[in-house]
Amino acid sequence: MAASSNSSISGSSVSSDPEDYQPPIWKSYLYQLQQEAPRPKRITCPQEMESRPKYYGREFHGLISREYVDELLGEADGSYLIRESQRQPGTHTLALRFGNQTLNYRLFYDGKHFVGEKRFESVHDLVTDGLITLYIETKAAEYIAKMTTNPIYEHLGYTSLLKDKLVHRQSRGPGEPRKVTFQKDDNTESHQNAITTSPAPPSPHGALKDCPEKQHSYDKVHNFKVHTFRGPHWCEYCANFMWGLIAQGVRCSDCGLNVHKQCSKLVPSDCQPDLSRIKKVFSCDLTTLVKAHNTTRPMVVDMCIKEIELRGLQSEGLYRVSGFSEHIEDVRLAFDRYGEKADISANMYNDINTIAGALKLYLRDLPIPVITFDVYSKFIQAAKIPNPESRLEAIHESLLQLPPAHHETLRFLMAHLKKVTMFEKDNFMSAENLGIVFGPTLMQSPEQNALATLNDMRHQKLIVQLLIENEDILF
Template sequence: MFSQELWLENEKKCAVVRKSKQGRKRQELLAVALGVKVGVKSSLLWPPLKLFACSQISSLVRRAALTHNDNHFNYEKTHNFKVHTFRGPHWCEYCANFMWGLIAQGVRCSDCGLNVHKQCSKHVPNDCQPDLKRIKKVYCCDLTTLVKAHNTQRPMVVDICIREIEARGLENIPYYGLKSEGLYRVSGFTEHIEDVKMAFDRDGEKADISANIYPDINIITGALKLYFRDLPIPVITYDTYSKFIEAAKISNADERLEAVHEVLMLLPPAHYETLRYLMIHLKKVTLNEKDNFMNAENLGIVFGPTLMRPPEDSTLTTLRDMRYQKLIVQILIENEDVLF
C-alpha cells in the first residue's frame, strides 16, 4: 500500500514537471515569434499578445502549406463513394482483386471515378482528385471538391465576385462599388442573380459579370451570398458550428477571441482560406462605412446565417443562435488581421 501511494505521488510530480517543460517550450516559441526574450522565471505573456503570436505561427504554417506548390493546392479531400453496378468484369483499383457479383459489386467515387470494393473504401486515403468532367455545377458543389477540380486556392465565384466589387470601388463615383449604400444588405433582382448563377455553372471562370452586363452591384453581392447559401457544407462547417457558438458565449473578450482562433484552426484548409479571403474583403467594406453605412455588426447580421448553419435543420435552433452567428462574423471581421 505504501509503495503504491509513493508511486502515485511520483507520477503526479512527473506530470507537473512535464507540464512545466511544455509550458516553457510554448513560451519560448511565442517569444521567438514576437522577437522577445523570455527567461525561465518570466511571467506569462499578455493574452492578446500571446494570441497574436499563435495566430502568426499558425498563419505561417498554413501559408507554407498553401504555397508549397503554386500550381497545385494540396487540399485533402475524402472520396465520395456510392454503391455502383459495373457492367462486365471489373477489378478493385485499391487491392487489384476481382469484383464478384452481378449487381452492386463495389463502390465508385462520383467525383474522381475511383472504383473499389466496399470494404476497401474504408482504407483508401483521402487523396481524391476530382475530374472536371464529373463536376457539372459550380453552385451547390462541395467547396473543397470545386477548388480541387479547378486547381484554385478558393472557389472561382468568390474570387471573381469580390474582384468585381472592389474594382468598381476604385472608380471615383459616389455611392458606387464599395461605397454603395447598404452593400450586401440591399438585395438585387432575383432573376438577375439567377442569371449570374447560371453563367458560372455554364461558363465557369469565363462568366462575364462586368458592369456592362450587370450595372447593379447588388446583383453581384446577391450572387456571392447565394453561392455561400447553396453550399452543401457551409464555409463554417457543421463539425465546427457548435464550437463557434460556444466560443461566442464566452463573456471575457480576450478569452473569446482566443477560443474563436482555436476553432478556426479546425476548419478544412479550403474553407479556412475562403473565409480568410472573405473577411479581408468585408473589412474593406467597413472602411467605407461613412458611405455604405455597413459596419461589422451589420455585416454580421447579413453573413451570420449565410456562412454558418446548425447541423440539425431546426427553426428553433436557428432563431436561438442568430445573435451568436452575428457575433462570430463580427469578431472575424473586426479581428481579421489577428485571427488570420
C-alpha cells in the same frame, strides 16, 4: 480500363521513367471463379397457382413443405423456386440449392426483388448474383480476407494519373488563377503539403501571436457511391475482379476511382476531382470545387469579390440591398455552365447588388457551410464568452479546426468585408451590419430546431462581426 482475364499480378511496381511504365496487370482469380459459378435453374410449378403474386412467374409453388422443396430442387446446385412461408402466411421464401443443402431466404418485392441490400429487376438475376457470391465466398474466403494486404494503389493506375494531372495543372501560365503547391518540400521538417500564401502581418494581440499558423493541406476524402459496372471491372486498389451482376463495388463520383466496397475503407484521402464530373459550381462541396480547379479558394468567391471591389465598395447598402432574383439566377447559371469564363462584368450586370447577391447565394447553398457543421457549436460557445480576450482566443482556436479550403475562403472573405467597412460613410455597412447579413449565410446550425436556430442568430452575427473587426489578428 483494359483488363485481361488470363493475367495475374504479384508485387508489381512502376518505374519513374514514363518510357518504362507498364500498365496494371489485373488479378484474374476471382473472375475465373465467377465464370465457374453454378447457373440458375428455375423449377417450375406444373399447375397454375391462383394465389401467385403477379410479380412472380411459374417458379412460384404456393404453400408447400420444406421436405417437398428438397425433393423438387434435387441435388443440382443453382436450382431454385419460390414458396409461401408456412410460418408466416402471406410472406414468400426463395429456396435455393447450393453446396448440397437448401438455403432459404425471405424474399421481398417493392418494385424490385431483393433479399438483402441489392435490388434486382428479376428473380433470375437475383439468383444469378447470389450464386456467384456464394460460390466465390466459398471457394476464396481466405483469398478475399487477404486481398487488400498487397495493394497496387500506391504504384499503379490512379495515383500515377493523379501526379500527371497535378504536373499538367501546375504548368499554367502566369496570368492564370493562383495555384496550390501539392508537392512536398523535402527540405522542410514537417513535410506538409504547402500552399503559397502571403505572409500574415505581425499580430498586435500577444495572446494570439504565438499560436501556430494554420497548416494548409487540401486532402479530400473520396465521395464513394455504390455503382453497377457494365462488363468486367477490376478494383483500382487491390487489382482484383469486382464480382457479381450489379452493385459490384463503389465509384468516387468526384474523381471516378473504382474499388471494392471493403477496399474503399483503405483508400487514402487523396481524391483529385475531375472537372468533367463536376456537374455544377453552385451547391458543390467547397473542397471538391477548389481541388477540381486547383485553386486555393472557389473561383466564384474570387471573381465576385474582385468585381465588387472594382466598382461596388461605395454602393449604399452593399450586401444588404437585394439584387433582382432573376438576374442573380442568371449569374448562378453562368457559373454552372461556364465556370471561370462566366462574364459578370458591368456590361452584363450593371447593378452590383446582383453580383453581391450571387456571392451570398453561393455561400448559402454550400452543402457544408464555410463555418462547418463540425465546428459550429465551438464558435457559438466562443461567442458566449464574456471576456473579450478569452473570446478571441476561443474563436482563433475554432478557426484552426476548419478544413483548409474553408479556412482560406473565410480568411479571404473577411479581408474583403473589412475593406467594405472602410467605406462605411458611403455604403453604411458596418461590421455589425455585415454580421447580420453574413451570420446565417456562413454559419448554419446542424440541428433542425427552429427555436435553437433563432436563439443562435445573435451569436452568429457577433462571430462574423468579430471576424471582420479582428481579421488581421485572427487570420
